[in-house]
Amino acid sequence: MDKRVKWVLFGVMAAFQVxxxxxxIRDHEQVLEDGRVYRFRTAPIDPxxxxxxxxxxxxxxxxxxxxxxxxxxxxTGTTQAYGVLGLDSAGYAVITTLLMEGPPEExxxxxxxxxxxxxxxxxIALPFDRYYMxxxxxxxxxxxxxxxxxxxxxxxxxxxxxxxxxxxxxxxVEDLVIDGRPVKAWLEEYNAKSAVPTVSY
Amino acid sequence: xxxPRLSEALPELLREGVLEPEQAERIRRxxxxxxxxxxxxxxxxxxxxxxxxxxxxIILIVAHNWDDLPRAARTALAFVPxxxxxxxxxxxxxxxxxxxxxxxxxxxxxxxxxxxxVALISQIYHIHGELQGYLLFCSVLIxxxxxxxGSIVVTLxxxxxxxxxxxxxxxxxxxxxxxxxxxxxxLAASVPAYLTHARSHGQSIGFWWHSLFMAxxxxxxxxxxxxxxxxxxxxxxxxxxxxxxxxxWLFPDPKLHTWPWALVGGATVLIxxxxxSFRPVWEELLRADQQGFxxxxxxxxxxxxxxxxxxxxxxxxRTLFERWPYxxxxxxxxxxxxxxxxxxAWAAIxxxxxxxxxxxxxxxxxxxxxxxKRMNLGLAVVSLTILMRFFDTDLSFVLxxxxxxxxxxxxxxxxxxxxxxxxxxxxxx
Numbered sequence: 001m002d003k004r005v006k007w008v009l010f011g012v013m014a015a016f017q018v019x020x021x022x023x024x025i026r027d028h029e030q031v032l033e034d035g036r037v038y039r040f041r042t043a044p045i046d047p048x049x050x051x052x053x054x055x056x057x058x059x060x061x062x063x064x065x066x067x068x069x070x071x072x073x074x075x076t077g078t079t080q081a082y083g084v085l086g087l088d089s090a091g092y093a094v095i096t097t098l099l100m101e102g103p104p105e106e107x108x109x110x111x112x113x114x115x116x117x118x119x120x121x122x123x124i125a126l127p128f129d130r131y132y133m134x135x136x137x138x139x140x141x142x143x144x145x146x147x148x149x150x151x152x153x154x155x156x157x158x159x160x161x162x163x164x165x166x167x168x169x170x171x172x173v174e175d176l177v178i179d180g181r182p183v184k185a186w187l188e189e190y191n192a193k194s195a196v197p198t199v200s201y
Numbered sequence: 202x203x204x205p206r207l208s209e210a211l212p213e214l215l216r217e218g219v220l221e222p223e224q225a226e227r228i229r230r231x232x233x234x235x236x237x238x239x240x241x242x243x244x245x246x247x248x249x250x251x252x253x254x255x256x257x258x259i260i261l262i263v264a265h266n267w268d269d270l271p272r273a274a275r276t277a278l279a280f281v282p283x284x285x286x287x288x289x290x291x292x293x294x295x296x297x298x299x300x301x302x303x304x305x306x307x308x309x310x311x312x313x314x315x316x317x318x319v320a321l322i323s324q325i326y327h328i329h330g331e332l333q334g335y336l337l338f339c340s341v342l343i344x345x346x347x348x349x350x351g352s353i354v355v356t357l358x359x360x361x362x363x364x365x366x367x368x369x370x371x372x373x374x375x376x377x378x379x380x381x382x383x384x385x386x387x388l389a390a391s392v393p394a395y396l397t398h399a400r401s402h403g404q405s406i407g408f409w410w411h412s413l414f415m416a417x418x419x420x421x422x423x424x425x426x427x428x429x430x431x432x433x434x435x436x437x438x439x440x441x442x443x444x445x446x447x448x449x450w451l452f453p454d455p456k457l458h459t460w461p462w463a464l465v466g467g468a469t470v471l472i473x474x475x476x477x478s479f480r481p482v483w484e485e486l487l488r489a490d491q492q493g494f495x496x497x498x499x500x501x502x503x504x505x506x507x508x509x510x511x512x513x514x515x516x517x518x519r520t521l522f523e524r525w526p527y528x529x530x531x532x533x534x535x536x537x538x539x540x541x542x543x544x545x546a547w548a549a550i551x552x553x554x555x556x557x558x559x560x561x562x563x564x565x566x567x568x569x570x571x572x573x574k575r576m577n578l579g580l581a582v583v584s585l586t587i588l589m590r591f592f593d594t595d596l597s598f599v600l601x602x603x604x605x606x607x608x609x610x611x612x613x614x615x616x617x618x619x620x621x622x623x624x625x626x627x628x629x630x
Contacts, residue, residue, distance in 0.1 A: 006349075007295075014287050017283055021318050025276055028325075
């Protein structure tokens with residue numbers, strides 16, 4: 001192969017690979033900069049991905065509800081729809097309506113759901129479901145959010161929500177907040193406590 | 202062809218005066234045993250192992266997720282593995298174009314770098330999605346490396362990743378109506394790389410592995426487009442297996458390493474035939490309503506046409522039962538299928554007889570070609586067919602014991618006979 005042709009092909013390949021990564025970053029940065037903030041109530045649990053490391057799965061309250069469908073919209077199988085965003089009385093995000101055609105002018109997300117020909121949907125999947133964490137932090141976060149037993153009395157788990165930026169139907173998870181504090185602050189406090197050596201007599 | 206025992210034996214034969222230096226040199230040249238080539242082969246292996254370890258190391262370090270670093274720093278860091286890999290590929294392309302070790306090592310590092318970078322960006326922005334989305338994105342970015350610089354190890358990794366992606370789309374997606382179209386496109390995009398590799402290094406060990414991965418990839422991939430699994434699907438799978446065993450006749454160069462296609466195809470044919478040697482398997486599949494064919498008429502028809510094309514193309518170059526009997530296995534199965542409509546029990550008996558015939562033909566081919574491997578494969582087919590009948594017949598332990606002894610003695614006798622004949626041939630030569 002001619003050296004000049006090889007250079008051109010190499011240039012195209014490098015531009016494609018670096019460009020794809022840059023585009024991926026730009027796309028998400030724009031949502032983080034310009035997107036509107038929504039808070040989604042959640043209860044994280046801790047799995048692991050072989051390539052991307054540890055994360056907590058965000059199990060959102062907003063994914064459950066009761067959304068009516070029009071005739072012919074409840075096809076069997078997986079369906080995509082535009083979920084229009086709204087706020088409940090406490091200021092947390094909810095999906096108010098499912099629209100089959102769009103995109104709507106209001107803030108929205110592309111959600112998926114399954115039906116078997118019924119006229120309502122009671123569970124949807126939001127287009128974000130995980131929060132990546134530093135190795136070891138996933139299990140600690142899950143523990144923080146479990147029911148604590150103090151003198152045989154259960155205390156309810158701490159409330160948690162994800163801060164999500166939404167722009168033109170695209171969403172990026174910005175933070176995970178537990179009992180009003182970012183998860184990072186909780187983890188710093190937890191790690192500082194764990195680092196203190198215990199003295200045994 | 203390269204035999205390490207030969208390279209070790211040559212100096213000894215020279216020392217003992219069995220060979221003249223010129224003769225030894227001619228043998229070395231014939232088998233490609235010169236020192237420089239052995240050295241470069243070792244360098245290639247070391248470069249591949251090193252690159253795999255460095256690449257996996259980068260991915261594992263990235264998987265730690267350095268949460269303490271600010272977002273901007275992590276975003277900038279995301280490009281480092283790719284830029285590092287690209288620089289090494291550039292050096293390999295423009296400074297060491299002929300050096301295979303450089304080509305394989307740099308391409309492997311770039312592929313690992315791409316996977317690490319995508320993982321890092323996924324962590325920074327908490328990008329959702331199953332593993333399949335990640336594998337798909339990485340596969341698309343790695344695809345150019347199959348052609349530039351054209352690394353065989355990256356190609357094998359690519360094929361494995363694409364297949365993993367396809368299988369997970371088909372098996373994990375809720376609803377079960379998602380088909381791995383992206384996998385199909387990526388597999389198709391890798392075909393020109395396979396053909397180029399066949400032309401340039403068709404007799405290399407690398408191409409042997411490439412053939413194996415392509416055979417498994419296309420074979421498993423093709424079966425991911427069904428909605429149901431009934432008799433028609435099994436028949437087409439067996440037809441595909443038979444067609445795979447004809448691949449060596451599709452390429453004009455007999456030295457080309459296309460044997461893995463026959464290996465995968467032959468194994469598929471044998472496994473299906475062994476399954477259908479049990480009467481309940483026929484009864485179970487015939488009991489189904491056979492409506493699956495209607496649902497999957499398109500993929501089944503396309504595969505049937507592809508199989509037919511292979512049979513027509515190979516028909517001109519191959520005589521009946523040449524080299525192995527697996528292509529004929531399809532005909533035998535179709536006859537059994539026809540018989541099964543009248544009596545599943547007779548169909549099972551016919552499959553057993555077919556297996557015995559396949560085994561005997563393979564033994565005969567093994568003996569005539571003096572191939573121990575082939576003869577033992579034939580013996581294994583015959584023995585397994587007999588031994589599997591223990592599961593559906595009520596034979597006494599004594600009789601079972603006697604059959605085991607007979608089969609064992611048969612193996613020993615045939616192998617000893619073959620070894621004796623090989624020795625006699627050697628002495629006569």
